[in-house]
Amino acid sequence: MTIRIAMAQLDMLVGDIKNNTESVIAQSLIARDEQNADVIVFPELTLTGYPPEDLLLRPSLRPRIEAALAQILEQVHDIYVVVGYPRDIDGELFNCAGVFYQGQILGEYCKQKLPNFQVFDDKRYFEAGNTACIVAIKGIKVGLSICEDIWHPEPIAQAKEAGAELILNLNASPFHIEKMGVREQLLHRRASENQLPIVYVNYMGAQDELVYEGGSFVVDAKGVKIRQAPWYETGLYCVDFTIAEDRQPRLEPISGDIASTLDVEASVYQAMVTGLREYIEKNRFKGIVLGLSGGIDSALSLAVAVDAIGADRVQAVMMPYTYTSSMSLEDAQEEAKLLGVEYSVLPIEPMVAAFMDTLAPEFEGYARDTTEENLQARTRGVTLMAISNKKGYMVLTTGNKSEMAVGYATLYGDMVGGYSVLKDVFKTLVFRLCRYRNSLGYVIPERVITRPPSAELAPDQIDEDSLPSYDVLDEILHKYIEQDMSAEAILASNEFDRETVYRVLRLVDLNEYKRRQAPTGVRITERGFGRDRRYPMTNGWHIGD
Numbered sequence: 001m002t003i004r005i006a007m008a009q010l011d012m013l014v015g016d017i018k019n020n021t022e023s024v025i026a027q028s029l030i031a032r033d034e035q036n037a038d039v040i041v042f043p044e045l046t047l048t049g050y051p052p053e054d055l056l057l058r059p060s061l062r063p064r065i066e067a068a069l070a071q072i073l074e075q076v077h078d079i080y081v082v083v084g085y086p087r088d089i090d091g092e093l094f095n096c097a098g099v100f101y102q103g104q105i106l107g108e109y110c111k112q113k114l115p116n117f118q119v120f121d122d123k124r125y126f127e128a129g130n131t132a133c134i135v136a137i138k139g140i141k142v143g144l145s146i147c148e149d150i151w152h153p154e155p156i157a158q159a160k161e162a163g164a165e166l167i168l169n170l171n172a173s174p175f176h177i178e179k180m181g182v183r184e185q186l187l188h189r190r191a192s193e194n195q196l197p198i199v200y201v202n203y204m205g206a207q208d209e210l211v212y213e214g215g216s217f218v219v220d221a222k223g224v225k226i227r228q229a230p231w232y233e234t235g236l237y238c239v240d241f242t243i244a245e246d247r248q249p250r251l252e253p254i255s256g257d258i259a260s261t262l263d264v265e266a267s268v269y270q271a272m273v274t275g276l277r278e279y280i281e282k283n284r285f286k287g288i289v290l291g292l293s294g295g296i297d298s299a300l301s302l303a304v305a306v307d308a309i310g311a312d313r314v315q316a317v318m319m320p321y322t323y324t325s326s327m328s329l330e331d332a333q334e335e336a337k338l339l340g341v342e343y344s345v346l347p348i349e350p351m352v353a354a355f356m357d358t359l360a361p362e363f364e365g366y367a368r369d370t371t372e373e374n375l376q377a378r379t380r381g382v383t384l385m386a387i388s389n390k391k392g393y394m395v396l397t398t399g400n401k402s403e404m405a406v407g408y409a410t411l412y413g414d415m416v417g418g419y420s421v422l423k424d425v426f427k428t429l430v431f432r433l434c435r436y437r438n439s440l441g442y443v444i445p446e447r448v449i450t451r452p453p454s455a456e457l458a459p460d461q462i463d464e465d466s467l468p469s470y471d472v473l474d475e476i477l478h479k480y481i482e483q484d485m486s487a488e489a490i491l492a493s494n495e496f497d498r499e500t501v502y503r504v505l506r507l508v509d510l511n512e513y514k515r516r517q518a519p520t521g522v523r524i525t526e527r528g529f530g531r532d533r534r535y536p537m538t539n540g541w542h543i544g545d
């Protein structure tokens, strides 16, 4: 005898309980009728999407969930549906997974391990469960667990103790650069220490800063991966288990397709594309507009925008000023041509001159400084926002993680925008990603990758006049921001000079106010500048500690 389980690697819109419920019903019927599945397993909090944040505090949530559960029970039969939802039990909210069959809930599991670190805030909303939930499906004792549960030994050991022969794990496990490998090692350990096969089902899609890359998979009781669903694709992916006649061993998964793992650049690039596409489509923007400077950040952002929503919905705007080189003008035009997007050239001299004329009495007696540079960036920001308002296009902001770390960007200038694909990507990785994108098809002119980065806000300016080289800067930033090292610990390796390290760390600390005002963007690392890192803006902390 066999049991076929469909892993529903799907995208849900946070808060859209009605459509998410309809999708659960439709996919369950497809799994039953077209794939002959016995069971369908959805990701964590299927009905609300993840994370629903403070929508979970709305009083109207509870009746809507109850109505959704009733609808699934009524409309789906002849397949076991394993679905996630928040549920009020005796006045307390739990993060639940239920097994629905023939109009009944056969069992309901409450998540036990509530993550409250990095981007996760589960304890703000949920009470923790404390018991295993085992449901018999075709004579097999199936144990349920929800995402963070699998990262700890106790819930799975408890399920095993309660008789589980198979674990179904519902996830909302967001991408970061090392996550794919980490999950596989984790499942290997958890399955082998309990001698239990595990079916791991994840979302594919994105929600604000979080990207879900899919990659649902199955390990056997030894922890060996026997099925790997593709990355960055939605779908129903089935796995079969045989149930031995003598029931020794009782349950054996049958190997299926194993999608190959993506390398770092491919995976990060796909995360950026997915994050942006989902943000644009779920928020119903008509398109994307961005300032195209001829520099590398806007070039890469443009390529991601086109890959996300198509060239016909992307507009690039070159806004030259006195300091814009002919090389920048040529390269920006070339990028737009290679990618086939609408391209406009809007010189900003008259607008900047008008500002300067109006401000002249105000500035009398003051020397020229960054104020005038920032005016150029702000004029571009105003221009892009006007196009955004008029056409319903979202402004894609282009600042990378290195710049956002040290505040190398102008508030209300090049920081305007609704979303960023580079805010968690260091400049050194920006270069690698451009090479990766060009390996798929040449879209970023070689000169854009090889010329020294410049903000072109003053004559002959290059970034490395005011910042250390990006190799050095990124290494210091990685140690301070992502590894929490102090200045003295960073200096201990003798790789950097004292003055540079203290200057960089001081800039990072001082610029928290800028990052707070920056648009959201795709989380790529385990320590992005979003919900991962919540520092006070006003503080008396000693720089570098």
Ligand SMILES: Nc1ncnc2c1ncn2[C@@H]1O[C@H](COP(=O)(O)OP(=O)(O)OC[C@H]2O[C@@H]([n+]3cccc(C(=O)O)c3)[C@H](O)[C@@H]2O)[C@@H](O)[C@H]1O
Residues within 6 Å of the ligand: 370, 373, 374, 377, 403, 407, 408, 409, 410, 411, 413, 414, 454, 455, 457, 463, 513, 537
């Ligand atoms: N703690 C605090 N809390 C709240 N607000 C605070 C603040 N400290 C300053 N401010 C405000 O922020 C202002 C300073 O910020 P802002 O106006 O942005 O100006 P600012 O940081 O002084 O200058 C922008 C810097 O970014 C560089 N840049 C600009 C554009 C593009 C690029 C690039 O290569 O991509 C680089 C530029 O060369 C310059 O070094 C202050 O005048 C004040 O209004």
Ligand SMILES: Nc1ncnc2c1ncn2[C@@H]1O[C@H](COP(=O)(O)OP(=O)(O)OP(=O)(O)O)[C@@H](O)[C@H]1O
Residues within 6 Å of the ligand: 290, 291, 292, 293, 294, 295, 296, 297, 298, 299, 317, 318, 319, 320, 321, 324, 380, 398, 399, 403, 414, 453, 454, 455, 456
């Ligand atoms: N001449 C310009 N025309 C259009 N947009 C511009 C121009 N200059 C700057 N921008 C916008 O402001 C952003 C910041 O650019 P800037 O040149 O100051 O620094 P950067 O970090 O080197 O970025 P890039 O590598 O894209 O040039 C650019 O990515 C672009 O979106």
Ligand SMILES: NC(=O)CC[C@H](N)C(=O)O
Residues within 6 Å of the ligand: 044, 115, 120, 146, 147, 148, 149, 151, 171, 172, 173, 174
């Ligand atoms: N939703 C969750 O419980 C996610 C937590 C888990 N550690 C993960 O990132 O996969």
